[in-house]
Amino acid sequence: MMDPIPRYKICSAEVLKNRLEIRWGDNHISAFHPIWMRHQCYCTDCGTPLSGIRGIRLHQIPEDIAIVSAELFDNTVRIRWSGGDHTSLYSGEWLRNHCYSSEERRRRRHQPILWDASLANDIPIGSLTQAEKDPSSRLRILEAICDYGFCKITDAPTDIAEKQRLIALVGVQRQTHFGTYTLTRKKRMTNVGDTTSQLDPHVDEPYRLSPIGITVFQVLHPSTNGGESTLVDGFEAVRRLKQRWPEDFHLLCRLPIVNQRFDPGDNSHGNERWYKSRLPVIKLDDNGKVCGIRTNERQMSPLDIAEDMVEPSYRALRRLYSLLYDKELRLVFALKAGEGLLFDNQRLLHGLNEFMPEEPQRSVLTSSVDLDEFHSSLRLLQRDLKSDRMHMLLRQGMAG
Ligand SMILES: [Fe+2]
Numbered sequence: 553m554m555d556p557i558p559r560y561k562i563c564s565a566e567v568l569k570n571r572l573e574i575r576w577g578d579n580h581i582s583a584f585h586p587i588w589m590r591h592q593c594y595c596t597d598c599g600t601p602l603s604g605i606r607g608i609r610l611h612q613i614p615e616d617i618a619i620v621s622a623e624l625f626d627n628t629v630r631i632r633w634s635g636g637d638h639t640s641l642y643s644g645e646w647l648r649n650h651c652y653s654s655e656e657r658r659r660r661r662h663q664p665i666l667w668d669a670s671l672a673n674d675i676p677i678g679s680l681t682q683a684e685k686d687p688s689s690r691l692r693i694l695e696a697i698c699d700y701g702f703c704k705i706t707d708a709p710t711d712i713a714e715k716q717r718l719i720a721l722v723g724v725q726r727q728t729h730f731g732t733y734t735l736t737r738k739k740r741m742t743n744v745g746d747t748t749s750q751l752d753p754h755v756d757e758p759y760r761l762s763p764i765g766i767t768v769f770q771v772l773h774p775s776t777n778g779g780e781s782t783l784v785d786g787f788e789a790v791r792r793l794k795q796r797w798p799e800d801f802h803l804l805c806r807l808p809i810v811n812q813r814f815d816p817g818d819n820s821h822g823n824e825r826w827y828k829s830r831l832p833v834i835k836l837d838d839n840g841k842v843c844g845i846r847t848n849e850r851q852m853s854p855l856d857i858a859e860d861m862v863e864p865s866y867r868a869l870r871r872l873y874s875l876l877y878d879k880e881l882r883l884v885f886a887l888k889a890g891e892g893l894l895f896d897n898q899r900l901l902h903g904l905n906e907f908m909p910e911e912p913q914r915s916v917l918t919s920s921v922d923l924d925e926f927h928s929s930l931r932l933l934q935r936d937l938k939s940d941r942m943h944m945l946l947r948q949g950m951a952g
């Protein structure tokens with residue numbers, strides 16, 4: 553057997569204070585609780601959560617389960633358990649990849665790269681045709697979406713019949729009441745994206761309990777007179793909010809905002825829809841780190857909060873919007889035909905500059921992919937090309 557890299561090499565495995573303590577080739581030390589190990593045994597009888605076929609149930613494991621012996625062979629630990637005759641095997645790689653020391657948990661957490669308008673000359677760009685040929689180019693694009701929240705795409709088709717190609721780069725398409733929507737100027741307007749006037753930065757569909765994950769814009773026909781797309785890093789905006797006005801930041805992590813959307817059926821084959829959510833603008837993860845943004849001033853509905861909270865809430869929202877609308881944070885893209893934008897709609901806000909109506913009309917295809925579908929695509933590419941990254945904990949967005 554080939555010697556594992558130091559990170560995965562088990563130097564010793566022994567039971568100390570009723571935990572399995574492992575010393576690794578890179579000097580890291582892990583300590584595993586018996587209940588954690590026994591519950592996650594992945595032998596053929598116990599099964600694996602990856603398939604959902606599991607033979608083991610918590611009630612079958614004694615609460616005081618203990619390790620009777622721990623034996624090391626072939627960089628694998630064999631555990632004999634108290635209270636029965638079960639034996640479990642754990643590979644060094646499996647143990648290290650699931651080690652829950654604070655150091656390893658920190659290492660597995662993805663760190664976003666925050667940005668402002670100064671990123672303009674250095675934005676992430678990828679070619680669709682290149683990514684279709686070369687999985688590592690595709691991986692770079694998906695990693696950019698993860699790190700920066702977006703990637704500009706070139707070499708995309710301008711024929712609507714080929715719309716699936718750009719979507720497939722990210723994952724499977726989410727079906728919403730909009731379906732695949734082409735943003736153009738229409739006679740009767742029910743989608744504000746069809747406007748020719750300026751659109752302030754916003755998140756799409758904050759009125760859904762689970763908002764859009766990745767938005768896919770594909771320019772079929774650009775405007776020749778304005779109509780640039782804009783992007784703002786919501787994480788950077790709320791970082792500034794926290795720095796300047798911490799009490800407003802904390803309020804917006806708690807304060808539920810009602811967002812609504814009524815669709816008379818124009819976008820959904822005559823079926824009316826009425827969506828409404830009441831959730832905070834800022835979502836924090838269990839580490840207190842910002843993991844999602846949900847706000848669209850046009851869809852913000854009457855506040856449904858305690859009377860004494862009305863004024864503080866408006867103050868906090870006003871300050872938040874002063875940052876979200878600040879030009880210092882805004883990237884501006886004049887996208888050409890065959891170019892596109894992929895962005896994380898649970899982190900970035902997007903908008904549009906004003907443009908002049910012309911023929912043929914500006915026409916941008918918009919569709920979406922759920923965040924977990926995007927994560928799945930990224931994880932599979934990492935498994936194949938960068939396996940040390942495949943266990944990264946990706947930000948859960950607004951979920952959870
Ligand atoms: Fe939008």
Ligand SMILES: [Zn+2]
Nearest residue numbers: 593594595598
């Ligand atoms: Zn087992």
